[in-house]
Amino acid sequence: MDQCLQVAWFAGTDAIARRSNFIISPLSVRTGLALLATGTSGETLTQLLAFLGSQDLHLLNAASASLIAEMRAWPQLTFAAGIFADKSFSLRPEFVSAATSAHRASVRSVDFQKQPAAAAAEVNALIAETTRGRIRDLVSPDSFRGDPKIVLANAMHFKATWARRFDPSDTVRCDFHRLDGTSVRVPFLSDPGMQYATSFDDLGFKVLQCFYKMAGRDGKLDPKAPLFSMLIFLPHRRDGLRDLLRLVVTEPDFVMRCAPRREQVVSPCLLPKFKFSFRFDATDALRGLGLAAPFDPLAADLSGAVSNMPREGLYVSAVEQMCAVEVDEEGTTAVAAFYTHTSPTYSPFERPPPPPPPMSFVADHPFLFAIVEYGKGEVLFLGHVVDPSS
Secondary structure (H helix, E strand, O other): OOOOHHHHHHHHHHHHHOOOEEEOOOOHHHHHHHHOOOOOOOOHHHHHHHHHHOOOHHHHHHHHHHHHHHHOOOEEEEEEEOOOOOOOOOOOOHHHHHHOOOOOOOEEEEEEOOOOOHHHHHHHHHHHOOOOOOOOOOHHHHHHOOOEEEEEEEEEEEEEEEOOOOOOHEEEEEEEEEEOOOOOEEEEOOOOOEEEEEEEOOOOOOEEEEEEEOOOOOOOOOOOOEEEEEEEEEEOOOOOOOHHHHHHOOOOOOHHHOOOEEEEEEEEEEEOOEEEEEEEEEEHHHHHOOOOOHOOOOOOOOOOOOOOOOOOOOOOEEEEEEEEEEEEOOEEEEEEEEEEEEOOOOOOOOOOOOOOEEEEEEEOEEEEEEEEEEEOOOOEEEEOOOOOOO
16 A cells, blocks of 8 residues: 555545645655665664665665656656755765665755855745745754754646646636535536546545646657656545545545546536645654654654764754646646655457446536546646635
């Protein structure tokens, strides 16, 4: 089970209680923790390897190198990572080598103690540049005053257009029913007809799959380009969001196993436009999932990163992520910033099953969504919408 995806349970249930939209990037969390692992030893490294599902650091770095190389080749995605170390620290050469080669992280020396504003500006510049200005000022100088620190950060920007765009003239205003029983009138994307959709009546939800255009970096169609899609999970019950989230994060490969495999008539087909951002501290979620050593001042071991370790040692004081998403007629833009302070084919010899009866898909109450890449079944973003107007 992907432990990074399980972080969504903590963030998502808290957001449901607050009647708030939420979005996280399990991919950003995973790459950030893998980078952290390269600088740890002892029980801290053991816990990180177990959490990330790797047997040893060499295998983890090799897997990270492969994943990040693939991510950087995806035309729809921009990714960057950085290590910002206080100038009083001497980083171990092997840590710097692994960070730059396997994790493609830039390494910079800053003065967190005497010039916290300039140090924060460098961290924020990496994030703002990568997310094309959609996430700014993630960290503040006040976060860095006092003791010397090391900040690990990464940022992602995903932008893709729908393979079949929603016609703006078909956009309609309808009521969306919130968790508290009230309603709000918002614009809904509309595209009745053949859609990749299915209903899991025994589990109490429907799934609609909207594909993004397979395009190269020049924006032109490219059959060799990676295949991305957005999956919308709509519970039958208006109050079924929490139960659906539990299935998503606890059942292995649940998201990809639920992806519709064929088209069927969907009418009506309505999905609200939405745009929001979400920020959360993942520290308690990670502790709750068994990753405790990095956050314990007495147990954390970051000796793999620093050769001149201060007497009081180093530990991870914060793990935060901020994401933003926008869905409209053209497609989707989603960004994430993190820091620490294939579709099956049918056999041609079998008679194809009869087409399913027409179904409706009207996302007029809280729903889950996931942005996925089919090659590796990678979940880039996972979130829910409880109020598209917020």
